[in-house]
Amino acid sequence: MNKHDLVQKAAEAMQKAYVPYSNFSVGAAVMTSSGHIYTGCNIENAAYPVTCCAERVAIFKAISEGFTDFKQLAVIANTERPVPPCGSCRQVMSEFFAPETEILLANGNKDVTALKMEELLPYSFEANDMSHET
Ligand code: THU
Numbered sequence: 001m002n003k004h005d006l007v008q009k010a011a012e013a014m015q016k017a018y019v020p021y022s023n024f025s026v027g028a029a030v031m032t033s034s035g036h037i038y039t040g041c042n043i044e045n046a047a048y049p050v051t052c053c054a055e056r057v058a059i060f061k062a063i064s065e066g067f068t069d070f071k072q073l074a075v076i077a078n079t080e081r082p083v084p085p086c087g088s089c090r091q092v093m094s095e096f097f098a099p100e101t102e103i104l105l106a107n108g109n110k111d112v113t114a115l116k117m118e119e120l121l122p123y124s125f126e127a128n129d130m131s132h133e134t
Contacts, residue, residue: 003114006031006074007106013039013054014076020044026054026077030062033069038062055089059096070097078108090121 006029014027019042026042040057052060055075062070073093077083082105085093093103099118106112 001031001035001037003072003074003104003112004110006037006072007076007104007110007112009037009039010054010074010076010106011110013041013058015041017041017054018043021046021048021051024077026075026083028054028058028073028075030055030058030073031071032062032067033071034067035071036062036065036067038065038067053086053089055085056092059092063096068096070101072102072104073097074104074106074112076106076110080107082107082111082113085120091124093117094121094124094126 009029010027013029014025017025019025021044028040030038038058038061040054040061042054043057044051075083075085094117097117101117103115103120104112
């Protein structure tokens with residue numbers, strides 16, 4: 001599976017978005033280190049903050065099936081620029097992704113910007129910060 005294929009999986013998942021409030025569909029696909037693919041779409045709720053982003057749905061599906069090592073994630077929306085993941089999703093990604101894990105951001109034309117985890121969320125808060133209190 002190449003970059004384009006993972007973006008394509010994310011685009012297919014985007015079709016499943018449940019977005020009656022924003023009408024803004026997002027799709028995501030994550031590849032585990034063993035090559036399994038999990039997809040996600042954003043799922044909104046009448047109680048707006050309960051909404052879950054596409055990236056987290058994909059990651060949580062994989063985690064709940066026992067996969068915790070990831071190679072790559074793709075996210076897509078019909079935006080002009082390749083869609084930037086929200087801060088909460090970046091934090092969830094940083095919990096599970098290595099600094100060099102590749103994140104593919106795509107737009108409505110399927111233009112892709114590839115960033116490493118450490119570029120998407122530099123200086124992130126992590127477990128180590130709690131075990132080295134001064
Ligand atoms: N959304 C995502 O699915 N991923 C992001 O990284 C940004 C925002 C969704 C949440 C909500 O359903 C809609 O986009 C508008 O914020």
